[in-house]
Amino acid sequence: MQDKPENYPTAQPNGELLKSLTEVLLGRRATNHFTDEEVPEEYLNAILKFGGQAPSGYNLQPWRFIVVRDAENRKRLQKVAYNQPKIAEAPVIIIALGMKEEWKERASEVFREGAERGAGSLDTWERYRDGAISALSHAPMPLWVNRHTMIAVTTMMLVAEAYGFDTAPMEGFDAAGVRAEFGIPEEAEVCALLAIGRAAAPDKVYPGRFELDRIVYGERYGEKWESSLKSGV
Numbered sequence: 001m002q003d004k005p006e007n008y009p010t011a012q013p014n015g016e017l018l019k020s021l022t023e024v025l026l027g028r029r030a031t032n033h034f035t036d037e038e039v040p041e042e043y044l045n046a047i048l049k050f051g052g053q054a055p056s057g058y059n060l061q062p063w064r065f066i067v068v069r070d071a072e073n074r075k076r077l078q079k080v081a082y083n084q085p086k087i088a089e090a091p092v093i094i095i096a097l098g099m100k101e102e103w104k105e106r107a108s109e110v111f112r113e114g115a116e117r118g119a120g121s122l123d124t125w126e127r128y129r130d131g132a133i134s135a136l137s138h139a140p141m142p143l144w145v146n147r148h149t150m151i152a153v154t155t156m157m158l159v160a161e162a163y164g165f166d167t168a169p170m171e172g173f174d175a176a177g178v179r180a181e182f183g184i185p186e187e188a189e190v191c192a193l194l195a196i197g198r199a200a201a202p203d204k205v206y207p208g209r210f211e212l213d214r215i216v217y218g219e220r221y222g223e224k225w226e227s228s229l230k231s232g233v
């Protein structure tokens, strides 16, 4: 398994500092149109590796990613994704998959390696593995793999933004069509597409968000969230 990333690009390709977390979270837009400027390989690799560092239940990492850069392949993808122009425009589209079966084959490796690294016990990892497999036998797999894969997609999206790129997450696709075009097995949930590149100016404008009093409760469902602060960011 990969070690924690080291020696990754620590600045944007133009030499500027990485964007701060606040800049990333507030400045990110789901970009509608991209230029054809490439995403340099070292950045793309770093984005993918950071995505692979996302957390998942029992550390089972049920995700797989297909990196689509070839222009013809992006056009094929666009056709099964409601013809969204950004798919043909952006230099990189990641197809994010959640594997509903494959993680079972990888469970021993995950639990053994965790134990060897000191994150579990060498005496008990097999029991924990069996417990995990048994617990997950009751989980609705499409939901379970989506839950985890979307954290990895979100991680990649935010890392790409921190490197100064623009991104667009997408759910607008026909999963069966994407499977057929890219040789994806039945057991894979097609969870999302993520476009990465540079926004064609002007970028999309901020569409607004609900205030906290519309989305946060305090202590119990339906109870007002009391904050001593008048407003947030």
Ligand SMILES: Cc1cc2nc3c(=O)[nH]c(=O)nc-3n(C[C@H](O)[C@H](O)[C@H](O)COP(=O)(O)O)c2cc1C
Pocket (backbone or CB within 6 Å): 028, 029, 030, 031, 084, 169, 170, 171, 172, 173, 192, 204, 205, 206, 207
């Ligand atoms: C999981 C997910 C799927 C989305 N799918 C699409 C899509 O298929 N096409 C699209 O144009 N925008 C899509 N969006 C973008 C949203 O419309 C956008 O995030 C939202 O309107 C808020 O805008 P903002 O991200 O620029 O703040 C998606 C966003 C998410 C998080």
